[in-house]
Amino acid sequence: MEENNTTFTYKYPRPAVTTDCVIFGFDGHDLMVLLIERGADPYKGMWAFPGGFLRMDETLEECALRELKEETSLQPGMVEQFHAFSSVHRDPRERVITVAFYALVKMAEVRGGDDANDARWFKVADVPPLAFDHDYILRVAMKQLRESIFFKPIGFELLGDVFSVPQLQRLYEAILGVQFDRRNFYRKIMQLGILDPVEEPVEEKSPRFFGKKKEMKEQDIDTLFLEPMTHRYSSINLEADFLQSPVHKEAGRKPQLFRFNRKKYELLKERGDFRLEW
Amino acid sequence: MEENNTTFTYKYPRPAVTTDCVIFGFDGHDLMVLLIERGADPYKGMWAFPGGFLRMDETLEECALRELKEETSLQPGMVEQFHAFSSVHRDPRERVITVAFYALVKMAEVRGGDDANDARWFKVADVPPLAFDHDYILRVAMKQLRESIFFKPIGFELLGDVFSVPQLQRLYEAILGVQFDRRNFYRKIMQLGILDPVEEPVEEKSPRFFGKKKEMKEQDIDTLFLEPMTHRYSSINLEADFLQSPVHKEAGRKPQLFRFNRKKYELLKERGDFRLEW
DNA sequence: GCAAAAGTGTTTCGTTTACACCCATGC
DNA sequence: GCATGGGTGTAAACGAAACACTTTTGC
Numbered sequence: 001m002e003e004n005n006t007t008f009t010y011k012y013p014r015p016a017v018t019t020d021c022v023i024f025g026f027d028g029h030d031l032m033v034l035l036i037e038r039g040a041d042p043y044k045g046m047w048a049f050p051g052g053f054l055r056m057d058e059t060l061e062e063c064a065l066r067e068l069k070e071e072t073s074l075q076p077g078m079v080e081q082f083h084a085f086s087s088v089h090r091d092p093r094e095r096v097i098t099v100a101f102y103a104l105v106k107m108a109e110v111r112g113g114d115d116a117n118d119a120r121w122f123k124v125a126d127v128p129p130l131a132f133d134h135d136y137i138l139r140v141a142m143k144q145l146r147e148s149i150f151f152k153p154i155g156f157e158l159l160g161d162v163f164s165v166p167q168l169q170r171l172y173e174a175i176l177g178v179q180f181d182r183r184n185f186y187r188k189i190m191q192l193g194i195l196d197p198v199e200e201p202v203e204e205k206s207p208r209f210f211g212k213k214k215e216m217k218e219q220d221i222d223t224l225f226l227e228p229m230t231h232r233y234s235s236i237n238l239e240a241d242f243l244q245s246p247v248h249k250e251a252g253r254k255p256q257l258f259r260f261n262r263k264k265y266e267l268l269k270e271r272g273d274f275r276l277e278w
Numbered sequence: 279m280e281e282n283n284t285t286f287t288y289k290y291p292r293p294a295v296t297t298d299c300v301i302f303g304f305d306g307h308d309l310m311v312l313l314i315e316r317g318a319d320p321y322k323g324m325w326a327f328p329g330g331f332l333r334m335d336e337t338l339e340e341c342a343l344r345e346l347k348e349e350t351s352l353q354p355g356m357v358e359q360f361h362a363f364s365s366v367h368r369d370p371r372e373r374v375i376t377v378a379f380y381a382l383v384k385m386a387e388v389r390g391g392d393d394a395n396d397a398r399w400f401k402v403a404d405v406p407p408l409a410f411d412h413d414y415i416l417r418v419a420m421k422q423l424r425e426s427i428f429f430k431p432i433g434f435e436l437l438g439d440v441f442s443v444p445q446l447q448r449l450y451e452a453i454l455g456v457q458f459d460r461r462n463f464y465r466k467i468m469q470l471g472i473l474d475p476v477e478e479p480v481e482e483k484s485p486r487f488f489g490k491k492k493e494m495k496e497q498d499i500d501t502l503f504l505e506p507m508t509h510r511y512s513s514i515n516l517e518a519d520f521l522q523s524p525v526h527k528e529a530g531r532k533p534q535l536f537r538f539n540r541k542k543y544e545l546l547k548e549r550g551d552f553r554l555e556w
Numbered sequence: 557g558c559a560a561a562a563g564t565g566t567t568t569c570g571t572t573t574a575c576a577c578c579c580a581t582g583c
Numbered sequence: 584g585c586a587t588g589g590g591t592g593t594a595a596a597c598g599a600a601a602c603a604c605t606t607t608t609g610c
Contacts, residue, residue, distance in 0.1 A: 009285050013334045014292040017375060056291045056373050060364040076583070084362050084377045086338040095334050099297060099362045099377075101591065151425075164589035186563070252561025444589070462573065464590070530578035530588025 015095040016084075019064040020051035021136070022100060022141040023072070025030035025107040026158040028167060031174040032107065033138065034131070034246060036071055037118040043131030044090050049138075050119070052097065072119045073237045076103040082144040083137075090133045097258045103140045149175055151192070156260040162198050165254035169187055194265045195258040293364075293373040297342040298329030298412070299357060300378065300399045300419040301350070304436040306445060307403045310385065311416065311453040313408070317394040320370050321409030327416075328397070329376065331394040342379045354381040360422040361415075368411045380419045382435035427453055431472070434538040439478050442533035443467055458483055472543045473536040 023034035035047040052067040054060065064079045079101040086097040107121070122128070124142065129135065148154055155171050169185045189195065301312035313325040328347040332338065352540045357379040364375040385399070400406070402420065406415065426432055432447050447463045467473065 004289060007287050007289060008291045008312055009287040010284060010292070011293075012287070012294075013286045015332060015334065016288075017293055017295065031297060053290065054291065054293065054364075054375075060362055060365065060375065081362060084338055084359060086332075086377075088337065089336060097332075097338065099364075102593050147429075164562090174583065181602085182562080183564080183598070183602085186505075188599085201367060219297065250561070253563075255562060370604060421610070441590090459574070460589080461575085461591075466572090529582050530586070531590075 013095075015097045016091075017054040017060075018051055018098040019054065019060055019067060020049040020098050020100045020137060021064050021068045022049055022102040022138060023068070023076070024073065024102060024104050024124075024141075024145065024158065025121055026174065027107060029170060029174070030125065032121040033119055033124050033127060034072060034074070034105075034119060035225055036128065037120070038116065038172075040129055046131040047120075047122075047128055048134050049100075050133035060099045061101070064099075065135055070102070074103075074105060076105050077102040080144075080148070083140050085133060085137060086177065087133060098137075100141065101136050102145060103155055106160050119170075134194055153260065153265050156265075159260075162257050162259055165195075166255050192268065194261050194268065196261045198257040198259050251259050291373075293375045295332040295338075296329055296374055296414060297332065297338055297345060298327040299342050299346045299378050300380040300416060301328055301346070302380060302382050302419075302423065302436065302450065303399060304449050305385060305399070307448060307452070308403065309449075311397045311402050311405060312350060312374075312383075312397060313405065314350070315398070316409055317396065324409040325398075325400075325406055326409035327378075332501055334428070337499065338377045339379070342377075347383075352381075352383060354383050358426070359382040361417060361418050363411060365411060370538045376415075378389050378415050378419075380423060382432055382532050384436065384438050398457040415528065424454060431534055431538065431543055433541075437538075440535050440537055443473075445517075464555055470546065472546065474539045476535040476537050 024146070025032040025034065033102070036050050038044050038046050038048050047266050050071040051064070052070070054063045058066065059081060060081065064081075065075070068076070068079070081099060081101050082101065084097060084099045090096065090098075124138075125140065127135075130138065132261065139193050145154065149172070155168050158171060159167060162200075165186050168189060169180060169182065172185075173179055288414075303310040303312065312328070314328050316322050316324050316326050327345050328349040329342070330348070332341045336344065338359065339357060343353070346354070346357070358381065359377060359379050362375060362377045367375065368374065368376075371522050402416075405413075405416065408416065423432065427450070431445050432453075436449060437445060443464050444460070447458060447460065450463075451457055459534060
C-alpha cells in the first residue's frame with residue numbers, strides 16, 4: 001500500500017471489511033483450492049485465501065475480483081458470494097468482518113509467475129491448517145459448492161473447454177464425495193443436451209497443447225511428468241494442459257470429447273429444467 | 279442512541295456495517311413480510327426492513343437479532359444470513375454495506391404493542407416501494423426462501439404448533455407460487471413421517487385461543503373479523519390465533535390437525551433423506 | 557490376446573402424476 | 584339435500600438404479 005498520512009474519523013466505531021476468495025480447481029482427479037502464503041503477521045508463513053480490504057468506491061464483488069487479480073493474477077468471469085464471517089476475534093489485530101466468495105476456474109487457464117510466487121494449489125482433502133478462521137470458511141464454501149452443483153453447471157466452469165464425460169463424472173464424484181454408475185451418469189448428462197461433441201483435432205493443430213506452448217515437443221511431456229508433482233504453478237500448468245489435451249494416455253477406449261454448450265444450458269435454466277441430481 | 283462525544287479514527291476509510299432482517303410470516307393464505315415505517319430521514323415515512331448498525335462486541339447474527347427485538351419485539355429462534363449488499367450508493371448518506379438475514383416466524387406468536395407501533399405485516403405480493411435497496415433485498419430473500427424450502431422444514435416455522443395438511447399446502451403454494459394436487463401433497467407429506475396427529479382439543483382447554491387471551495368470548499371473534507383487515511398488530515394477532523385455533527369455519531370436512539415432530543425431522547436430515555420436492 | 561476403460565441397450569423398481577371415490581361439515 | 588372441502592386408493596407414466604453387452608485402446 002502507498003503512503004497515507006490522512007486519517008478517517010467516525011462517530012461510532014466501525015469494523016474493517018475484507019473479502020476472501022475460495023478458488024476451486026480440478027486437476028482431473030481431485031478438487032483443488034488455491035491458497036497464498038502469508039508474507040506478514042499475523043499468521044506469517046501460514047496459508048490463507050487471497051483477499052483484502054474493501055475500498056470505498058467498489059462493491060464487495062469488485063473488491064474480491066481486484067484482490068484476486070492482485071494476488072494471483074486470476075480473473076475469473078464471476079465470483080459467487082456465499083457468507084459473511086463476523087466472529088468478534090477472528091482477526092487478532094482488530095475487528096474485521098469478511099465477506100467470502102468462491103469461484104471456479106479452469107486450472108488450464110491459470111498462468112502463474114507474475115507476483116504470485118507464493119500462491120499454490122492444494123487438494124481440498126489435503127489443505128494445511130489455515131490462517132484466521134479460513135479453515136471454517138473452507139468448510140462452509142465446500143458445503144455451498146455441493147449445494148450449488150445441483151442448480152448450476154458448476155462442473156463446466158472447472159474443466160477445460162474440451163473434456164470427456166468420464167472427466168466430468170470424476171469431478172462430480174470429487175465434489176460430492178460419492179460414486180456414480182458410469183453408464184447412468186453418461187446417459188443422464190447426455191440427455192440434458194448441453195454437450196456438443198468435438199471431432200478429433202486436426203493434426204496440423206498442435207495436438208497436445210493449447211495456447212502458447214507450441215514450442216514444446218512430445219517427449220518433453222514425459223520428462224516433465226517424471227518430476228515430483230509439487231503443484232507449484234510451473235508444474236500445475238503442465239498438468240492442466242494435460243487435462244485439456246486430447247491426448248489419451250490411459251488404457252481403454254479413447255473417450256469422446258465434448259464442449260459445453262452454454263446457450264442450450266441457458267435455455268434449460270430459463271425453463272427451470274436444469275437439475276443435475278443423483 | 280445515547281450521547282457520544284468520543285470519536286474513532288482509522289488510517290483507511292471504512293464503510294458502516296448494518297444488518298437487515300426480512301421476516302416472513304403466513305396468515306393462512308398469503309406469505310407475509312414484516313416492515314417498519316422509517317421515522318427519520320433518509321426515506322422518512324417509507325417502509326423498510328428492521329435493522330441497524332453492527333456493534334463491536336457482537337456478531338452479525340447477534341446484531342440482527344438485537345435490532346429485530348428492539349424494533350419489533352420479535353425474538354425468533356434463529357435468523358439465516360443470506361447475502362451482503364454493497365452497492366456504493368445504496369445509502370445516500372455515506373457508504374454502508376448491509377448483511378441481510380431472513381427469519382420465519384409464527385404470526386400467532388407475534389405480540390405487538392411495545393415500541394413497535396410502526397411495524398406492520400404486508401402481503402409479499404403487495405409490498406409498497408421500500409427504502410434504500412430493500413426492494414432488491416426482498417427479491418433476493420424470496421429467491422433464497424424458495425430454494426431453502428426443499429432442504430429445510432421451513433413451512434413448519436411459519437405455521438402454528440398445530441396445523442392441518444391443507445394449511446401446509448397453502449403455505450407451500452404461496453411460497454413457490456404453484457399449485458399442487460391435494461391428494462398427492464397429502465400422501466407425500468405424510469409418508470415423511472414427521473407429522474404427529476393431534477386429537478381433538480379437550481373442551482376444558484380454551485378451545486379457540488392459545489396463550490393469554492382466555493378472557494375473550496366466541497362472539498368477539500366474529501365482531502373483530504368484521505373490521506377491515508388493516509394487518510396492524512392488533513388484528514394480526516387475532517388472525518394468527520384463528521390460524522392456530524382448531525375452530526373450523528369453512529364448509530367441508532374438518533381437517534385433521536398435526537404437530538411437527540422435530541425429532542423425526544432431525545433423524546431424516548442426518549440421513550440426508552429430507553427432500554420436499556415438487 | 558488380454559485388461560481396462562468407454563459407449564449402448566435393457567430390465568426392474570420406485571416415485572410421481574392423474575384422477576375416481578368416499579367422508580364430514582355448514583347451510 | 585347439496586355444495587364444499589378433506590382423506591383414501593389405484594392405475595398409468597416416468598425416471599432412477601442395476602446390470603449385460605459391445606467397442607476401442609495400450610501393452
